[in-house]
Amino acid sequence: MLVSSISVTRSTLLKDIRLEWRSKDAINSMLFFALLVVVIFSFAFDPNAEESRRIAGGLIWVAFLFAAVVALNQTWARELRNQVLDAYRVSPAPPNALFLAKAVGNFLFVTILELLMAPLFVVFYQLRSEGPLWQLVVVALLGTWALVVNGTFFAALSIRTRNREIMLPLILFPISIPALLAMVDTTTIVLTGDGTPDFWLKMLLVYDVVFTLVCLLLFESVLNAE
Amino acid sequence: MKYLSIGFIIFTLALLGFSTYQALFVAPTEQTMGDVQRIFYYHAPTAWVAGVCFFVNFLASIAYLWKRSLNADALAAASAEVGVVFCTIVLITGPIWAKPVWGIWWTWEARLTSTLVLWLIYVSYLILRRFSVGSQTQTLAAALAIFGFVDVPIVYMSIRWFRTQHPQPVIAGGQGSGLDPVMWHAFLWNLLAFTCVGIVFIVTRYRLQKLENEVEAAHAQRAIAGGVQ
Numbered sequence: 001m002l003v004s005s006i007s008v009t010r011s012t013l014l015k016d017i018r019l020e021w022r023s024k025d026a027i028n029s030m031l032f033f034a035l036l037v038v039v040i041f042s043f044a045f046d047p048n049a050e051e052s053r054r055i056a057g058g059l060i061w062v063a064f065l066f067a068a069v070v071a072l073n074q075t076w077a078r079e080l081r082n083q084v085l086d087a088y089r090v091s092p093a094p095p096n097a098l099f100l101a102k103a104v105g106n107f108l109f110v111t112i113l114e115l116l117m118a119p120l121f122v123v124f125y126q127l128r129s130e131g132p133l134w135q136l137v138v139v140a141l142l143g144t145w146a147l148v149v150n151g152t153f154f155a156a157l158s159i160r161t162r163n164r165e166i167m168l169p170l171i172l173f174p175i176s177i178p179a180l181l182a183m184v185d186t187t188t189i190v191l192t193g194d195g196t197p198d199f200w201l202k203m204l205l206v207y208d209v210v211f212t213l214v215c216l217l218l219f220e221s222v223l224n225a226e
Numbered sequence: 227m228k229y230l231s232i233g234f235i236i237f238t239l240a241l242l243g244f245s246t247y248q249a250l251f252v253a254p255t256e257q258t259m260g261d262v263q264r265i266f267y268y269h270a271p272t273a274w275v276a277g278v279c280f281f282v283n284f285l286a287s288i289a290y291l292w293k294r295s296l297n298a299d300a301l302a303a304a305s306a307e308v309g310v311v312f313c314t315i316v317l318i319t320g321p322i323w324a325k326p327v328w329g330i331w332w333t334w335e336a337r338l339t340s341t342l343v344l345w346l347i348y349v350s351y352l353i354l355r356r357f358s359v360g361s362q363t364q365t366l367a368a369a370l371a372i373f374g375f376v377d378v379p380i381v382y383m384s385i386r387w388f389r390t391q392h393p394q395p396v397i398a399g400g401q402g403s404g405l406d407p408v409m410w411h412a413f414l415w416n417l418l419a420f421t422c423v424g425i426v427f428i429v430t431r432y433r434l435q436k437l438e439n440e441v442e443a444a445h446a447q448r449a450i451a452g453g454v455q
Contacts, residue, residue, distance in 0.1 A: 150373070153373075157369065157370065158354075160358060160359075160362055160366060161354065161357040161358045162357045162358070162359055163357050167353075167354065167357060170350050170353055170354075171350045171351075171353075173346075173350075174343065174346040174347040174349075174350045174374075174377075175347060175350075175373055175374065177381060178377065178380045178383075178384040178385075181384050181385070182384060199387060200384075200387075203380070203384055206380070207380055210376060211373070211376070214373060214376055218291075218369045218372060221291055221365050221369060222365060222366060222369050225362035225365035225366060226360075226361055226362055
């Protein structure tokens with residue numbers, strides 16, 4: 001059972017990565033979207049270097065959140081064509097293996113987006129960190145997983161509603177508020193060097209564990225909802 | 227059953243009248259805040275009812291996923307709607323009180339922000355219900371309800387990290403907290419009255435949802451029968 005789970009996850013993940021590698025649909029639209037947000041924010045707030053450091057945490061994560069929604073919306077749409085999802089439902093493959101493959105795939109894509117965008121933020125907003133940089137890496141990993149695990153689940157919910165693409169942010173954003181708060185505040189703390197983000201890192205870890213479990217518990221019901 | 231519910235509605239209305247009288251005329255005027263403090267007799271009980279509604283929604287959603295009973299889903303839908311209504315009342319009565327006492331309508335303080343986020347979560351739940359199609363609505367809504375309820379303590383914990391400006395809990399709070407006995411009476415009467423109002427709303431909405439389910443089932447039956455002919 002476990003072996004077949006892992007092999008299903010691996011083959012689905014590899015398939016998604018291969019598709020993304022050839023088309024670059026998700027990465028390109030996320031990148032361009034995030035770039036637009038960066039430019040528009042800098043017009044909207046016109047910050048100097050000091051202000052930038054204070055607001056950058058918010059800007060970075062709002063940009064990534066919006067961009068991630070673009071990719072998350074495409075996660076399941078691909079599987080609707082040719083009834084792939086229905087085929088999956090009648091196959092004996094465990095549903096959670098599919099879910100994990102999709103979540104890990106999105107995690108990779110959004111992480112790549114963050115790696116590509118981070119230098120741009122540093123250049124455009126003249127950022128430099130006053131606190132320890134490793135905390136930023138930890139919060140990026142935990143925070144991205146927090147957004148992506150719930151996002152992948154809610155994308156599976158919203159694909160079944162009448163207004164598909166609009167539905168995802170409407171249900172994802174309210175639930176993600178604590179995670180977003182943690183990500184923004186930790187980033188601000190590291191950039192300005194005021195205080196320690198220990199509480200936030202622990203909270204994000206709890207958030208990740210709790211919601212990963214809830215997703216795995218409920219995904220089968222949602223996949224098979226008639 | 228019908229007479230029982232009409233009796234209960236009359237009882238609730240009488241109770242509401244009595245508790246309003248208690249709150250407006252019997253309870254003493256608060257020393258520093260004056261009459262505006264009386265909004266507390268509505269604010270706190272409605273917050274309680276909203277909380278109970280969301281808890282009922284959570285339990286009913288689990289029950290639906292477990293038993294697949296349409297009645298459980300009807301209860302979940304009813305309690306979420308009534309909860310959002312009461313939560314809206316909390317969010318409106320709060321600022322009305324805050325303006326004269328704090329000097330501002332709103333502040334991004336822990337409990338205010340948590341309540342607002344709670345409201346957002348359950349509004350998104352209602353939107354999902356509205357926009358999902360067919361019989362999968364129940365499952366999708368139940369899943370989201372569980373996410374929402376699990377999120378509540380995390381929201382509260384994370385937002386409490388900011389400094390708090392909300393008055394400390396007057397009931398079972400720290401030192402120097404506590405209500406005048408007459409205020410206690412008025413508060414408890416209102417708590418009871420609004421709990422009954424909440425029950426009336428939920429039961430009525432629950433019956434309406436069941437009727438809607440029956441109408442839908444009848445339509446489906448007729449479509450099948452029409453197809454056969």
